[in-house]
Amino acid sequence: MTSNKANHTAFIKAEAKRLGFMSCGISKAEFLEEEAPRLESWLNKNHNGKMHYMENHFDKRLDPTKLVPGAKSVISMLLNYYPEKKQTEDSYKLSKYAYGTDYHFVIKDKLKELLFMINAEIGEVDGRAFVDSAPVLDRAWAAKSGLGWVGKSSNLLTKQTGSFYFIAELILDLDLEYDHAVTDHCGSCTACLDACPTQAILEPYVVDGSKCISYYTIELKDEIPEEASGTMADWMFGCDICQDVCPWNRFSKAHNEPLFNPQPQLLDMTKEDWQEITQEVFSQIFKKSAVKRTKFSGLTRNIDFLQK
Template sequence: MSERAAITQAVRERAHSLGFDLVGFAPLDAPARADFFRWWLEQGYAGEMHYLHRTADARCDPQQVLPGAKSAVVVGLNYAPAVPIVTNDPSRGVFARYALGEDYHEVMTQRLRQLLEYIRQLRPDCQAKIYVDAGPVLERDLAWRAGLGWFGKNTMLIHTRRGSYFLIGEILLNIELEYDQPAFGGCGTCTRCIDACPTGAIVAPYVLDARRCISYLTIELRGSIPEEHRSQMGNRVFGCDICQEVCPFNHPRPHAPERASPTYEPAFAAREITVAPKLVDLLRMREEEFRTAFRRSPVKRAKWRGFRRNVAVALGNSGQEEALQVLQQELIHETDPMVREHLEWAIERCATRPRSSRSS
């Protein structure tokens, strides 16, 4: 076995010992989907995620990120929850599965640092960069080339045996390694994700208009949610998993029983507040309570005002008598114009529903 192959195998074994479910290696040449990414930006599909435009050149050229870059160690960590996700009770909020527990950025970065320490024991001269969903790299492209999964029509990366409920992180290195083959697979004629998306965000197979995506609307968007999408959000207050929930690859089969199997990662265990919380309780939370409840949680990315905006919309969609009362109470004291707008919309939506359709 060559030194390069030996190091690759040792790193793979160490990554698994650190708890990563998937590990792969890819060369750091030009991303295969660079042209598609630039086209996607030109269509305006990134919405207000201006950082994607600012970092476009670096994302399409790894040498701008790490001069002399040659290899990427790409890892995947399962986050499928062990608790059932209640989505059919309009009085209770729904959080994206990855946001039920601790912030995955912190969890994965800490482990990738441990992995890098090990790599430097093998190659003390190596230079490296660690990223977890926050760096100027085309992360899913890297993961595909490292064999972790293939692109689904919902644009998620899908592992044939494990599904798509896994998070991605990577270490960029200036040393050569042995590389895995790109993942092979496909959706066939299935269009369940496209058909199920309530906002029509998947505008074509493999093309997502983020401006319509509930995840974008509840997390990345800082201003007002377009009215045409508010009723389509239902009771989702942070993120959305609909296009993954309907995907056949996220449902166990006899030949793939591990699909969407619950994570064994303690940090991803659901917090009480993220498991079907009452929407009225979420809206009554004060800012300090929000910060305490979602400390070290991905939910903090929405910010306090964005979270209240999301909850107000969900309460408006619930149409319940108790929701109307709480919305009216909160409007009295709310000073943020953007949040007030959504509270007023929710009040009108609740108030104009037939009384018989409301329940407390």
């Protein structure tokens, strides 16, 4: 006889698949003992730069029961964003995750529906949905749930699909069957370390966030430091270099989420077009995009810096 736990687990995984998630793994909601010293060391070395929010809620980042009282399970899901078409070669570059509608909106809607379906099928379940907007160590949970391993670039990597996907979680006060971590398959490869133009990957598995091109172009609100001049490789929002060179990403397949498709105009814009971009064009192309985080002033700051 199949247990309730097994039935509930199978139902949740089937619903996640129906909603378009490429995979779903579940782990026990408990204190992340291995992550605690790593996170503490990373923060002590100021690898978070001006991202001071990373210093907040240290306990909540490591203990899901502080986010959802009575939490028993962390459900991790991956959603593919690898685009079918890319920007033209003669262009300042956007990270591929920012081509379409802001993923926070897209994924939050899917998670709300999943939580609704869980309550309808299983009964009253207390839980919260997370998409990289709360103190949750999503890569650690995804790895613990067997969805991939944290690679030398500190991205979550998956054998079948690489790393061009978003990670999301549901933390529930529901007992479920748990998955197991997979082994690391980076081997002796150092492609990501060798390719990073700002040398932000200090050593395998250690990234200095304050040297990352994504940090300079998105998180940093001050002027980009002069020492970054000439190292930004034409990236005006985010950076995909460590993912583009990763051998596992040769298995990436195009997503099938219409909301992640870009405005056609975006793919055709050249460097010259970007240099002449107006607030009006910015608002039109990035209407519901994650690029709005950096605002028109932030994007033009980045473009001006790339022309130095």
